[in-house]
Each structure stands twice: as C-alpha cells, then as structure tokens.
Amino acid sequence: MSIPLSILDLAPIAPGQTARESFASSVALAQTAERSGYKRVWYAEHHNMKTIASSATSVLIGYVAAHTSTIRLGSGGVMLPNHSPLTIAEQFGTLGTLFPDRIDLGLGRAPGSDQNTMRALRRDPMSAESFPQDVLELQAFLRGESIIPGVEAVPRARNIVPLYILGSSLFGAQLAARLGLPYAFASHFAPDALHDAVDAYRSGFRASAQLTHPHVIAGVNVVAASDHDDAVEQAASARRTRVRGMLSRGPATPEYSDEQIDAFLTTPQGRQLAAMTTYSAVGTPSEVSDYLHDFAAHARADELILAHQSLDLDGRLRSVELTAQAMTAAGASVSA
Template identity: 70%
Template sequence: MTIPLSVLDLAPIAPGETARDSFAASVALAQQAERHGYRRVWYAEHHNMSSIASSATAVLIGHVASQTSTIRLGAGGVMLPNHSPLVIAEQFGTLETLYPGRIDLGLGRAPGSDQATFLAMRRDMAASERFPQDVLELQAYLAGESRVAGVQAVPGGGTNVPLYILGSSLFGAQLAAALGLPYAFASHFAPDALHDAVAVYRREFQPSARLAEPYVLAGLNVIASDDADDAQQQFAAIKRIRLAGLLSRGGQVGPGREFSDAELDHLLRTPAGAHVASMTTFSAVGTPADVREYVQQFARTADADELIVAHQSPTTEARLRSVELLADAMQGATV
C-alpha cells in the first residue's frame, strides 16, 4: 500500500526572527504541503517557549486555513488539561463551521509547559488525571450530546470534529483503543515506547461509531535535500538548536547565554547530548532516495497507517524544499 503523508509544523521562531515571521512560514509550509498532496498539517500547543509560536493553536489554524483551500488542518495537539472541554469544543466548532471538512482535533494529556507556566494558566495540577473524562465531555459537545445539563457548544454542537488521541506512552494507546479513536504517537521526539504502544493499541482497539478499525499516525523527522552532505549539515544544526533550547529551559545556563557551534558539538557528547540523540532517533536525513528508503522501512516497522512528518530543516526555504522532495520521492512508493 502507499502511505499517506502529513506535516507536523513546529512553528519555530528562528534566531533573529519574530513570531510574525514564523506565522508567514507556517502559511508557506501549508501551501507547499497542499500543492504536493499531503493530507493534513498539525500544530502543537506549547507555552512560554521563545522558539515556538504555536501557543494559540486554534488561532493559528484559522489563519492558515484562510490562506489554503483543501488541506486538512488541526491540532497535534491541544493539551486538554490546560482548557475546559467546552471552550475547546467552541473553538474547534467555530473552525469547522468556517472551514467545513478540513479541521482535526488531536488531544494530549501533558501540559505542554513547565509547572510555573501551567499554574499561570490557572489550571488545577490534577487536571491531567481527568483527561479521559474530559475527552468524553468534549466529544459529546461536538456531537451535540452534552453531558452537562443545559450546556451546549455554540458553535460546535453537531460538527463532529474528528478527534485523535496523542501520546508517547501506553496510557494514550490504551485510551484511544478503549474509545475507538485514532492514535498518534509522538515518535518524532519520544521514540522509546513506539512499538509497544502501537501493539497495545491495535490489540485492545474497540470499534466505535467514529472508527471501525484501528488507525495509527506515527511521527517522523525528515530532512530531505538535493545534496546528502547538506542534509547532514542541516541535521547537525538542528541538534545544536535542540540542545541549546534544552539547556536554556532547564535553567542550566544564564539568560541570554549563547553557545558557539564548537561548544555545542562538545556538549552533544554529554548526557544532555545523548538525550537530544534519543529524541531524534527516528529521522530520515539525506537525498530523496535516502529518505524514501528510510520512510518505507519506518512505516513498516512502526505499523503505521499514516506518517506525520516534522520537516526539521533550520530555514524556511530548506523546509519547503524538504516538503517537495519527500512528496516527489514517495510518489508510487509502497510499504
């Protein structure tokens, strides 16, 4: 079979650029994906991160939807513990009403931020424990079958926006299976439990009114370039960027501290660097032929029905080229 390709847009804010630049890049990326036959583009909710612009996920989806025509757009995902299910039903019900048949809603259990930021959003620290109940409440709002007497999502009720459970552990796999929902595994940055989680999901899946058979999306990093050495250089740059971000967020360096490439290359040989290497375990890097071979093998071993690809090149121009090269390389490819 041929495997559908989708895009996970991490909405990066590159050094020296602004959030506005990131939004323009997201529009260009979605337009490029639409031209080249990708199925969907998703955006992840992150907060208090100076290098990521997708904190207001629903707003960004609406902006990109207004400048594309056919490609599906969605959250990959909304971190439901940060929100009330009613508000998310209203937001995504609004999007589905404006752009019918084009909106997805992926749901995650993690807060997508540190503890201080979570508290700044006025959320209860126990909210993650209510995730299964919140998913059911949200699903009911979108179906027009509210579980809360006298409360309806307007807009939202009856839109039946498709839900996806996101995860990087067995918990999400078991929940998606029990609810009969599609499952998306975050193997682009948390690879360890991929195979076990997919196996559990497929084994325990219970058919639902929304989904008759299990459906798995697996995350994958891709850097496709016309030149193999260039692809490897981009990959090295991305690993430096990730490491610098981890050190900054972890409070291991002072504010404003900038590292040279040589310093970061040295630090990549430390335990912090090993963590970055683990995060990028599943990465297809190289020429179109190289990437095609890796993607085919990954899709088979991951037992995935669809791949959601994070094009990790450090510049917008290189990401757009990677989107094009991967799509062309996978034309007619089977797994």
C-alpha cells in the same frame, strides 16, 4: 507500499526571525504541502518556548486555514488539561464551521511546558488525571450531546470535528483503543515506547462511531535535500537549535554557542536529548523515501506525520516537495 503522509509544523522561530515571520512560514509550508498532496498539517501547543510560535494553537490553525483551500489542518495537539473541554469545543466548533471538513482535533495530556509555566497557566497539577473524562465531555460537546445539563458548545460544526489521541506511552494508546479513536504516537521525539504502544492500541481497539478499524499515525523527523551532505548539515543545525531552545527557557537564560551545544551533546544528558530524535530520515530524496517505507513497516503505521527539520524556510519547503516526489516515484501515495 502506499502510506499517506502528513506534516507536523513545529512553527519554529528561527534565530533573528519574528513570530509574525514564523506564521508566514507556516502558511507557505501548508500551501506547499497542499500542492504536494499531503493529507494534513498539525500544530502543537507549546508554552514559554522562545523558538516555537504555536502556543495559541487554534488561532494559528484558523490563520493558515484562511490561506489554504483543501488540506486538513489541526492540532497535534491541544493539551486538554490546560483548558476546559467547553472552551476547546467552542474553539474547534468555530473552526469547523468556518472551514468545513478540514479541521482535526488532536488531544494530549502533557502540559506542553515546564512546572513554572504550568503555574502561570493556572493548571491544576492533578488535571491530567481527569483526561479520559475530559475527552468524553469534549466529544459530547462536539456532537451536540452535552453531558452537562443546560450547557452546549456554540457554535457547533455541522459535521463533527474528528478527535485523535496523541501520546508517547501506553496510557494514550489504551485510551484511544478503548474510545475507538485514531492514535498518533510522538515517535519523532519520544521513540522508546513506540512498539509497545502500537501493539496495545491495535490489540485493544474497539470500533466506534468515528472509526471502525484502528488507525496509527507515527511521527518521524525528515530533512531531504538534493545533496546528502547538505541534508546532514541541515539536520545537525536543527538539532543544535532544538537543544538550545530546551536549555534556554525563561528570560534570564544565557545564549549558547554551537560549540557549547556540541560539547553538551557529548554528555550523558546531551546524548539522552539526542536520542529523542532516533527516528529521523536524513539524506537525498531516495534515501528519505527508503527510510520512510522501512519506518512505516517497522512502526505498523497507517500514516506518517513528518516533522521537516530544516531551519531555513526554503530548505524546509524543498524537503516537503522532495519527500513527496520521492515517495510518489517509489509507488507510495501521499494523499490516500
């Protein structure tokens, strides 16, 4: 089976690390992915999270693009209700002009934050309701076919920046199908509706100028290491850090020890958070490769986007390399 591989870089700020160091790590990750044959690297818009550095998503994409040569880079995604379509069209028109044929624009409708942060963003609580109309307005700006008389997005990339709809429910799947756009399902943290969403997308897909056949991208967590036990321990450390970040938003929250996090994970709420990463490939390269092949078939995915979870940059880069090598050795293509 041949399955293209891509990467979702969560731009983590590890304990004791600065945001600037996180950006350097993102460059190293993209350069390693480029050498290893991955198709694309995406960054997600998150706000008010001490452990994630990708809040200014388009700025980070441009920085990494300037330090790479061929790999596609994009948003996975921009939370469109936080912005005007014109603003995003201008940002990605700029990126597409600077880095032709290398920029993707993945769109989501979640806030990427909590309720207080939504207010700080000046986001209208009802703005998600206009997401389909905003996608069409943005698409028109990118094509130079503005639906608002007298208004155009400048600069506009010569080749249209492709759109992707991101989601974790049937809403995004149905919208992507209706608009004839690729659909990326966030199964790396929201696994429950994967099969229903993919079924809805594939059954309802209508061909468009961008896409003639459905294209499903499914997210999966990965920790690959030469030693199985090492991979398991890296995954456990990443899980603690992720949960700690979710519990520690805002300036006045306490610091939780590993023991406190492990105890929390035994509670009903903690088990619910742990279940978010149901789809995770952890182990040796061959174990990871076997899992990814099975998952791709299970999810009916045309492409996998991998969230390499190792906290340590060296471990993350090694996971990127080992996974690509194992998949290639197993007869898969990471760049088809």
